[in-house]
Amino acid sequence: MLDHINEQELKDRLSLIESMIAEGRRNTQSWGWTFVLWGVAYYLAIGWSARGPSVWAWPATMLIAVIVTVVVASVKAGNHPGTTLGRAIGSIWIALGISMSLLFLALGLSGRLTDQHLFAAVMSAILGMANGASALILRWKVQFACAVVWWVAAVAACFGTDAQSTIVFLAAIFLCQIVFGIYCAIAEAQKRKRRGPIHA
Amino acid sequence: MPDLPELNPVVHGRLRLALLSLLSGVEEAEFTWLRAKSEATDGNLGAQLLKLEEAGYVAVEKKFVSRKPQTLYRITEAGRQALTEYVQALKQLLGPAMDA
Numbered sequence: 471m472l473d474h475i476n477e478q479e480l481k482d483r484l485s486l487i488e489s490m491i492a493e494g495r496r497n498t499q500s501w502g503w504t505f506v507l508w509g510v511a512y513y514l515a516i517g518w519s520a521r522g523p524s525v526w527a528w529p530a531t532m533l534i535a536v537i538v539t540v541v542v543a544s545v546k547a548g549n550h551p552g553t554t555l556g557r558a559i560g561s562i563w564i565a566l567g568i569s570m571s572l573l574f575l576a577l578g579l580s581g582r583l584t585d586q587h588l589f590a591a592v593m594s595a596i597l598g599m600a601n602g603a604s605a606l607i608l609r610w611k612v613q614f615a616c617a618v619v620w621w622v623a624a625v626a627a628c629f630g631t632d633a634q635s636t637i638v639f640l641a642a643i644f645l646c647q648i649v650f651g652i653y654c655a656i657a658e659a660q661k662r663k664r665r666g667p668i669h670a
Numbered sequence: 671m672p673d674l675p676e677l678n679p680v681v682h683g684r685l686r687l688a689l690l691s692l693l694s695g696v697e698e699a700e701f702t703w704l705r706a707k708s709e710a711t712d713g714n715l716g717a718q719l720l721k722l723e724e725a726g727y728v729a730v731e732k733k734f735v736s737r738k739p740q741t742l743y744r745i746t747e748a749g750r751q752a753l754t755e756y757v758q759a760l761k762q763l764l765g766p767a768m769d770a
Contacts, residue, residue, distance in 0.1 A: 484760055484761075488691075493695070553697060554697075
């Protein structure tokens with residue numbers, strides 16, 4: 471049966487297998503919108519706080535972001551199959567969401583969310599941990615670069631003036647949430663566009 | 671010269687190969703997800719999945735979720751073995767051309 475099968479066709483089959491396995495396992499790139507959503511949520515919370523001290527700025531914004539994420543994710547997840555890899559990545563981000571929500575809700579309501587250096591350092595370190603763990607599991611250099619930016623922001627937040635600390639934190643949000651989120655969304659769209667139908 | 675391996679005709683079909691590869695990376699998948707990933711038509715997809723099911727390479731589970739019918743497909747151990755053997759046969763056939 472192999473007489474009529476040429477070398478290129480065999481290579482195409484191998485390539486098809488690799489791309490389909492990767493397609494099944496790919497999860498994180500479909501989540502680009504959440505990075506953008508949370509980036510916008512951080513900016514809104516920072517903007518709200520900047521208008522005057524408010525114990526509700528961070529708790530309220532984070533709560534709304536959690537609700538939007540859960541609702542949109544449950545709609546989008548729909549028929550997406552589960553994978554061990556997907557569960558591992560999902561666990562990291564769910565644990566991050568719970569940790570940040572509880573910590574900043576408690577800090578906000580107790581009125582102890584007053585040191586902006588400490589706040590930016592803790593938040594950047596937590597985000598660096600989540601991005602770093604996800605990047606190491608996925609062996610994804612772009613996301614690891616985001617983790618490095620967060621770690622740099624965490625260290626930088628401990629030094630410098632209030633203005634410098636704020637600028638570094640805002641820049642990290644822009645790069646690692648907005649730009650990275652848009653990059654993920656574009657990469658996902660391009661991948662969908664490139665791949666044509668598979669015929670029997 | 672060593673004998674060239676035979677390619678399993680059930681796995682060799684392009685869409686069937688894509689479906690087995692997709693299912694090898696997930697625990698189970700809905701018909702609609704497989705259709706979206708393969709961009710195949712309902713009829714073609716259903717026919718190829720049936721061939722894989724008849725060969726014992728995929729297992730099917732039908733259930734209702736919120737009163738809507740849901741068909742789930744899962745690769746079997748035999749299917750995983752067949753895919754592994756197919757890849758090995760491909761690599762053997764390509765030989766030195768693999769790196770070209």
